[in-house]
Amino acid sequence: MEPTTYAAAHAASLADPDAFWAVQARQLQWFQEPPRPVLSQDADTGFYRWFRGGQLNTAYLCLDYHVANGRAGQVALVYDSPVTQTLRRYTYEELLNLTARFAGGLRALGVEKGDRVIIYMPNMPEAVVAMLACARLGAIHSVVFGGFAPHELAMRIDDAQPRLIICASAGIEIDKVIPYKPLVDEAIRQATYQPAHVVVLQRECATAELHAPHDVDYQQLLQAEPVDAVPVDATDLLYILYTSGTTGKPKGVVRDHGGHAVALKYSMSAIYGVQPGETFWAASDIGWAVGHSYIVYGPLLHGCTTVLFEGKPVRTPDAGTFWRVVQDHQVRVLFTAPTAIRAIKKEDHEGALARKYDLSSLRYLFLAGERCDPATYDWAGQTLGVPVVDHWWQTESGWPMLATMVGLADVPPPRAGSAGHPVPGYDVQILDEAGQRVPADTTGLVAVKLPLPPGCLPTLWRNDARFQHGYLTTFPGYYFSGDGGYQDEEGYLYIMGRVDDVINVAGHRLSTGEMEELLAAHPAVAECAVLGIACELRGQVPVGLVVLKDGQTISEELLEKELVQRIREQIGAVACFRQAAVVKRLPKTRSGKILRKTLRHLADGDDFTVPSTIDDPVILDEIRQVMSRHKMGLAFDKPETRLSS
Ligand code: COA
Ligand code: AMP
Numbered sequence: 001m002e003p004t005t006y007a008a009a010h011a012a013s014l015a016d017p018d019a020f021w022a023v024q025a026r027q028l029q030w031f032q033e034p035p036r037p038v039l040s041q042d043a044d045t046g047f048y049r050w051f052r053g054g055q056l057n058t059a060y061l062c063l064d065y066h067v068a069n070g071r072a073g074q075v076a077l078v079y080d081s082p083v084t085q086t087l088r089r090y091t092y093e094e095l096l097n098l099t100a101r102f103a104g105g106l107r108a109l110g111v112e113k114g115d116r117v118i119i120y121m122p123n124m125p126e127a128v129v130a131m132l133a134c135a136r137l138g139a140i141h142s143v144v145f146g147g148f149a150p151h152e153l154a155m156r157i158d159d160a161q162p163r164l165i166i167c168a169s170a171g172i173e174i175d176k177v178i179p180y181k182p183l184v185d186e187a188i189r190q191a192t193y194q195p196a197h198v199v200v201l202q203r204e205c206a207t208a209e210l211h212a213p214h215d216v217d218y219q220q221l222l223q224a225e226p227v228d229a230v231p232v233d234a235t236d237l238l239y240i241l242y243t244s245g246t247t248g249k250p251k252g253v254v255r256d257h258g259g260h261a262v263a264l265k266y267s268m269s270a271i272y273g274v275q276p277g278e279t280f281w282a283a284s285d286i287g288w289a290v291g292h293s294y295i296v297y298g299p300l301l302h303g304c305t306t307v308l309f310e311g312k313p314v315r316t317p318d319a320g321t322f323w324r325v326v327q328d329h330q331v332r333v334l335f336t337a338p339t340a341i342r343a344i345k346k347e348d349h350e351g352a353l354a355r356k357y358d359l360s361s362l363r364y365l366f367l368a369g370e371r372c373d374p375a376t377y378d379w380a381g382q383t384l385g386v387p388v389v390d391h392w393w394q395t396e397s398g399w400p401m402l403a404t405m406v407g408l409a410d411v412p413p414p415r416a417g418s419a420g421h422p423v424p425g426y427d428v429q430i431l432d433e434a435g436q437r438v439p440a441d442t443t444g445l446v447a448v449k450l451p452l453p454p455g456c457l458p459t460l461w462r463n464d465a466r467f468q469h470g471y472l473t474t475f476p477g478y479y480f481s482g483d484g485g486y487q488d489e490e491g492y493l494y495i496m497g498r499v500d501d502v503i504n505v506a507g508h509r510l511s512t513g514e515m516e517e518l519l520a521a522h523p524a525v526a527e528c529a530v531l532g533i534a535c536e537l538r539g540q541v542p543v544g545l546v547v548l549k550d551g552q553t554i555s556e557e558l559l560e561k562e563l564v565q566r567i568r569e570q571i572g573a574v575a576c577f578r579q580a581a582v583v584k585r586l587p588k589t590r591s592g593k594i595l596r597k598t599l600r601h602l603a604d605g606d607d608f609t610v611p612s613t614i615d616d617p618v619i620l621d622e623i624r625q626v627m628s629r630h631k632m633g634l635a636f637d638k639p640e641t642r643l644s645s
Pocket of ligand 1: 147285506508574
């Protein structure tokens with residue numbers, strides 16, 4: 001019998017992962033059932049694989065299955081777009097028809113199983129259709145977040161080598177329209193690999209000039225005859241999603257069809273406690289893992305209604321927009337990032353806008369993407385009157401690793417500051433640098449004992465070596481998350497932040513290593529450090545400290561402008577890199593390592609002890625003065641980073 005309490009489920013999943021996930025796999029309709037054992041290891045790499053030998057199709061499970069099983073007329077997707085003042089609802093049958101036709105159109109352009117397709121679109125139903133159509137054909141999609149600049153898109157084009165790119169003519173931000181087609185054209189110009197076509201969805205706000213036969217109108221593809229879902233192996237890839245690593249080159253996290261579908265289906269009821277037919281809203285972007293898993297695949301696999309929101313938590317039109325959406329679409333579970341709540345709180349501290357709407361449909365607010373500070377956690381709980389669940393995951397896992405599993409019985413209640421307990425399948429441990437478990441309440445490195453459960457990345461796109469080195473060699477037998485944290489006496493886990501060169505800006509994951517590479521390439525810069533300093537709105541923001549080459553006379557003001565522009569052009573506006581200052585020297589250890597953590601503490605106003613390994617402690621005083629002059633960080637009262645100002 002399947003365990004129903006949290007403790008029993010977690011214990012069973014670790015005692016016999018094969019049996020646990022074989023049971024969960026039965027929740028899906030397979031074209032070919034996976035044989036036991038459902039967990040295996042690759043002979044050459046030793047990497048784990050789930051459900052080898054099974055055949056299914058994720059788009060089939062998201063659409064055809066429900067149409068054939070009584071949900072044809074149920075709303076599958078609600079598109080709520082305050083930025084275009086549009087509200088559209090698609091039933092499962094309508095979404096299936098669009099997807100099957102669009103898949104036919106893609107096939108006519110030569111897209112076949114295993115081909116890659118890049119999607120560069122904002123939160124629009126046509127983007128969801130494009131993702132599902134790729135899945136239907138067994139093609140591998142790679143959605144690129146619209147806030148990334150052409151250079152980032154070009155890197156992804158060269159790495160994924162897509163047969164074609166699907167884009168919208170424009171994205172709409174709070175107070176501006178951003179034409180996307182010129183960005184795609186520029187990315188293709190910069191890339192070495194050349195996709196055969198660009199499929200463009202024309203938007204009224206900014207239509208793009210199309211050059212046939214290379215550019216194709218999105219609507220033209222919908223004229224094609226519908227095609228059936230192609231059976232794929234459970235281990236075949238559904239998508240590649242690039243995420244920031246510690247270097248300039250993003251990592252292509254891959255997701256398989258089988259493990260992903262099983263894990264997401266399980267998570268919808270066990271973690272989020274939603275039933276088929278109910279409305280689930282992940283207020284994220286399809287460009288992020290949260291959007292893939294919980295705007296598109298999870299809710300549709302589960303037969304829910306999903307909300308696709310094109311807007312921001314504030315100023316579209318006001319800080320009550322989230323609560324209006326909850327009311328209008330009877331949202332059961334809302335999932336967003338703490339930054340969104342902080343932005344709302346900043347504009348509606350008393351929660352007056354929340355009281356304007358009927359929020360009685362809402363059962364839980366789930367938060368993830370960055371550490372949730374207790375003040376935000378408490379404000380959300382008081383304002384909404386529902387339990388707030390902070391849960392922890394990464395692009396790599398694709399679904400939560402720590403949570404309060406509201407769908408299971410006897411689950412320890414959520415607690416401010418903690419991301420909860422390990423989800424079944426995850427043996428989360430806090431280790432010291434030598435790989436030994438640390439005692440309770442001691443901060444260490446967060447690792448997960450192998451095997452990872454279904455849904456997690458099996459490797460990186462065409463880069464087994466980077467997967468091995470990036471995640472598996474730090475602690476043999478474990479996946480290393482890159483996060484630091486601790487576990488308390490009662491077993492609650494606390495994720496305190498990254499221990500590598502990755503930062504979280506408004507829940508968006510960015511690499512300070514990449515930013516340093518870009519700053520260092522400026523002709524005036526001898527060396528530099530980019531730090532993720534605390535920001536009360538966005539959690540963290542990057543700032544740069546640069547040392548000039550000898551003899552450089554560029555003014556500090558002009559240099560800052562050029563460096564800010566450089567990051568904006570190369571990574572994108574989403575990086576929120578807005579400050580850079582010149583320093584005489586950077587603090588280093590005697591072995592030459594820049595003491596970035598110490599610099600961060602300085603900017604954040606934390607108490608810290610000056611590391612004994614520092615080569616010259618006087619440098620810190622010099623830098624303190626520079627930061628103060630530039631109002632760089634909470635310690636120096638930078639107004640933009642303060643909510644209370
Ligand atoms: N396409 C193009 N540009 C984009 C973009 C997109 N999809 N997303 C963001 N940008 C741009 C913005 O226009 C802005 O540009 P600017 O510097 O010219 O003003 C910049 O990137 C920073 O964007 P953002 O951080 O979104 O700032 P904002 O002021 O527009 O909004 C918040 C602030 C807090 C409301 C917003 O960051 C937010 O909603 N955060 C929550 C994020 C979230 O849900 N993350 C979940 C991931 S799981
Ligand atoms: P991403 O891959 O973009 O989802 O970012 C993953 C990173 O976000 C993790 O490694 C953490 O640093 C951070 N993160 C995600 N969820 C949480 C959380 N609930 N608490 C603290 N940090 C989180």
